[in-house]
Amino acid sequence: MNDAPIYLDNNATTACDPAVVSAMLPFFTEQFGNPSSMHSFGNKVGFALKEARAKVQALLGAEHDSEIVFTSCGTESDSTAILSALKAQPERNQIITTAVEHPAILTLCEYLEKEGYAITRLGVDKRGRLDMDEYKAALGPRTAIVSAMWANNESGTIFPVEQMAELAHAAGAQFHTDAVQAVGKIAIDLKKTKIDMLSLSGHKLHAPKGVGVLYLRRGTRYRPLLRGGHQERGRRAGTENAASIVGLGVACEQAQQQMAFENTAVKRLRDRLEAGILAQVPRCFPTGDVTNRLPNTSNIAFEFIEGEAILLLLNKAGIAASSGSACTSGSLEPSHVMRAMGIPYTAAHGTTRFSLSRYNTESEIDRVIAAVPPIIAQLRKISPYWGEKGPVEKPEDAFAPAYA
Amino acid sequence: MWDYSEKVREHFFNPRNAGLLDGANGVGDVGSIKCGDALRLMLKVDPDSEKIVEAGFQTFGCGSAIASSSALTEIIKGKTLDEALKVSNQDIADYLDGLPPEKMHCSVMGREALQAAVANYRGEVWKDDHEEGALICKCFAVDAVLIEEVVRVNSLTTVEQVAHFTKAGGGCASCHEGIEEILAKVSKEACTAPTAATKPTPASVAAAAPAAAPKLTNFQRIRKIEETVEAIRPMLQRDHGDIEIVEIDGKNIYVNLKGACVGCMMEAATLNGIQTKLVEALGEFVRLLPAAMLGKAQ
Numbered sequence: 001m002n003d004a005p006i007y008l009d010n011n012a013t014t015a016c017d018p019a020v021v022s023a024m025l026p027f028f029t030e031q032f033g034n035p036s037s038m039h040s041f042g043n044k045v046g047f048a049l050k051e052a053r054a055k056v057q058a059l060l061g062a063e064h065d066s067e068i069v070f071t072s073c074g075t076e077s078d079s080t081a082i083l084s085a086l087k088a089q090p091e092r093n094q095i096i097t098t099a100v101e102h103p104a105i106l107t108l109c110e111y112l113e114k115e116g117y118a119i120t121r122l123g124v125d126k127r128g129r130l131d132m133d134e135y136k137a138a139l140g141p142r143t144a145i146v147s148a149m150w151a152n153n154e155s156g157t158i159f160p161v162e163q164m165a166e167l168a169h170a171a172g173a174q175f176h177t178d179a180v181q182a183v184g185k186i187a188i189d190l191k192k193t194k195i196d197m198l199s200l201s202g203h204k205l206h207a208p209k210g211v212g213v214l215y216l217r218r219g220t221r222y223r224p225l226l227r228g229g230h231q232e233r234g235r236r237a238g239t240e241n242a243a244s245i246v247g248l249g250v251a252c253e254q255a256q257q258q259m260a261f262e263n264t265a266v267k268r269l270r271d272r273l274e275a276g277i278l279a280q281v282p283r284c285f286p287t288g289d290v291t292n293r294l295p296n297t298s299n300i301a302f303e304f305i306e307g308e309a310i311l312l313l314l315n316k317a318g319i320a321a322s323s324g325s326a327c328t329s330g331s332l333e334p335s336h337v338m339r340a341m342g343i344p345y346t347a348a349h350g351t352t353r354f355s356l357s358r359y360n361t362e363s364e365i366d367r368v369i370a371a372v373p374p375i376i377a378q379l380r381k382i383s384p385y386w387g388e389k390g391p392v393e394k395p396e397d398a399f400a401p402a403y404a
Numbered sequence: 405m406w407d408y409s410e411k412v413r414e415h416f417f418n419p420r421n422a423g424l425l426d427g428a429n430g431v432g433d434v435g436s437i438k439c440g441d442a443l444r445l446m447l448k449v450d451p452d453s454e455k456i457v458e459a460g461f462q463t464f465g466c467g468s469a470i471a472s473s474s475a476l477t478e479i480i481k482g483k484t485l486d487e488a489l490k491v492s493n494q495d496i497a498d499y500l501d502g503l504p505p506e507k508m509h510c511s512v513m514g515r516e517a518l519q520a521a522v523a524n525y526r527g528e529v530w531k532d533d534h535e536e537g538a539l540i541c542k543c544f545a546v547d548a549v550l551i552e553e554v555v556r557v558n559s560l561t562t563v564e565q566v567a568h569f570t571k572a573g574g575g576c577a578s579c580h581e582g583i584e585e586i587l588a589k590v591s592k593e594a595c596t597a598p599t600a601a602t603k604p605t606p607a608s609v610a611a612a613a614p615a616a617a618p619k620l621t622n623f624q625r626i627r628k629i630e631e632t633v634e635a636i637r638p639m640l641q642r643d644h645g646d647i648e649i650v651e652i653d654g655k656n657i658y659v660n661l662k663g664a665c666v667g668c669m670m671e672a673a674t675l676n677g678i679q680t681k682l683v684e685a686l687g688e689f690v691r692l693l694p695a696a697m698l699g700k701a702q
């Protein structure tokens with residue numbers, strides 16, 4: 001029996017593609033020059049960056065290569081976009097975002113709220129979908145920027161960002177999307193949209209960690225976050241992370257070639273995994289908008305048990321996944337995404353995310369389908385909410401601890 | 405991934421005494437489904453000897469919650485109820501070779517379940533006053549509820565004072581923004597409250613206190629010093645330290661810091677914090693000095 005570890009946590013980060021690694025290596029050794037330098041050492045690196053920029057441009061469908069600004073990560077791109085919109089339009093003080101964004105957006109917005117900005121967080125229904133009427137009503141003359149993620153990192157749910165961008169523009173506001181999870185899995189053609197800014201992060205698409213992109217539509221009013229040298233045309237100062245940018249270029253090229261594969265073969269494996277688990281395990285359900293989500297993501301809520309315990313047992317069985325439980329984050333509340341969808345606490349703590357990549361195989365998926373049911377059963381056996389055959393009658397009443 | 409000890413892992417993968425315990429005559433349910441931790445502790449107590457013959461648990465919770473529950477049942481089996489009640493959450497954590505600071509509440513939950521189960525056996529009602537907030541200081545495992553309460557009760561206004569009273573912020577300093585936010589929140593409340601028009605500064609509190617306090621007799625004063633120090637000891641013991649009073653000489657109080665307190669980076673801060681409390685309790689200025697200085701200080 002093959003028991004090599006199985007990696008199903010690709011929404012957290014991905015393995016670097018071997019072709020990405022080999023393209024990067026020369027930039028640590030002979031190609032060490034500074035792309036800004038006049039001599040040939042720098043010149044070659046400059047050309048390599050140009051090539052990488054063109055590959056990112058192609059994957060995003062950007063009209064101009066100068067719309068691609070390299071950054072250090074998705075988080076930096078998110079912060080840059082929002083802070084720029086506020087600085088560039090001082091007469092506007094409202095940010096519209098959603099309740100299910102990544103902390104890269106939400107934590108920044110909480111901070112800006114304390115600084116006096118008005119933050120509108122759009123809620124979602126129980127399948128994780130936005131209410132477009134609520135969105136339209138929130139837009140106004142004071143809206144500086146709307147920031148909505150293209151796809152959710154936990155549930156994979158896809159937001160109608162192209163339509164949202166049109167509406168934002170009609171209100172005179174800028175539109176930003178955190179597409180960190182979407183790039184490479186969903187076909188994107190930015191020149192056909194009204195999206196002003198988009199964030200992507202290399203390590204979610206088989207490029208290295210610590211490199212990202214801010215797409216900045218030509219003509220969008222902009223104020224840099226980092227000022228200094230003239231790198232990235234003065235829009236993001238700091239000597240370029242040349243090796244990683246070259247790696248990101250290769251990764252984008254590959255993502256474009258693999259897009260169809262992601263949406264057929266990977267999707268089929270994901271569906272097989274989900275169906276296999278749902279068929280065997282009682283009292284569990286998939287979360288999010290299952291008919292409109294990323295092809296690689298399945299997030300299943302296992303009722304009456306806690307996610308960290310599931311992950312530890314999965315890990316022992318050689319399976320890597322992640323959870324929305326409070327405990328895995330060190331916070332007191334389970335995932336804000338699950339709570340926003342109104343998933344009850346008894347299930348939210350037990351949500352487990354399986355996120356696949358093009359490297360996963362059918363035999364791996366079959367091993368996971370076999371491993372999960374006994375793990376769930378083992379934890380339910382010691383759960384106070386679970387009886388001999390199933391959940392205790394009215395679990396909230398049967399077990400009512402002294403503080404709640 | 406959490407940095408769990410081998411012992412925690414072992415108790416999680418092979419929990420002892422898990423599952424329903426038949427014939428249990430003391431049951432304690434604690435925790436909160438909202439926070440993702442809930443524990444039912446079941447005891448079978450021999451009525452004649454009050455010895456815990458068997459213990460069992462059911463836990464909804466993470467790896468360390470399950471391991472803490474398992475450890476607790478192992479620790480208390482064979483003990484009398486009174487002996488068992490002496491088990492502290494630190495004992496549970498020690499048994500497991502330590503828990504990450506974010507997970508110390510799992511051991512607290514174990515200790516509370518024990519109190520609840522014993523109360524249940526004895527036919528008493530167990531009331532919990534425990535409230536838990538978001539973890540602010542990871543170096544010393546201090547949460548927001550505790551910091552806020554200490555800030556409010558003692559009218560603290562600076563991060564340094566918070567560190568003296570709770571230790572929070574006295575390590576790597578990365579939690580200072582969070583502490584400052586709590587200070588700002590409490591001071592804002594104080595400012596808008598109709599009765600408290602001005603924000604009390606530490607100096608004005610210290611100056612006002614002696615006038616308010618009635619004069620103590622020598623005996624009352626010593627008792628008061630003892631009581632104050634006694635109230636602080638559990639906090640030090642939680643961190644494997646302790647303190648004892650060696651001599652009281654006028655305004656100089658000589659103490660011995662013991663265990664982990666000795667040479668700890670917090671030693672000076674700890675003495676400072678205790679001194680502040682004594683000043684408040686006595687309504688006069690006193691100095692807290694290490695016993696080593698006995699006979700040397702003026």
Ligand SMILES: Cc1ncc(COP(=O)(O)O)c(C=O)c1O
Pocket residue numbers: 011012072073074075076102104149151152153178180181201202203210212
């Ligand atoms: C939706 C989303 N936005 C932003 C980020 C942050 O990206 P980075 O880790 O590159 O800062 C992530 C990754 O965790 C993400 O999933």
Ligand code: FES
Pocket residue numbers: 540541542543544572573574575576577578579580
């Ligand atoms: S986290 Fe508070 S001092 Fe380190």
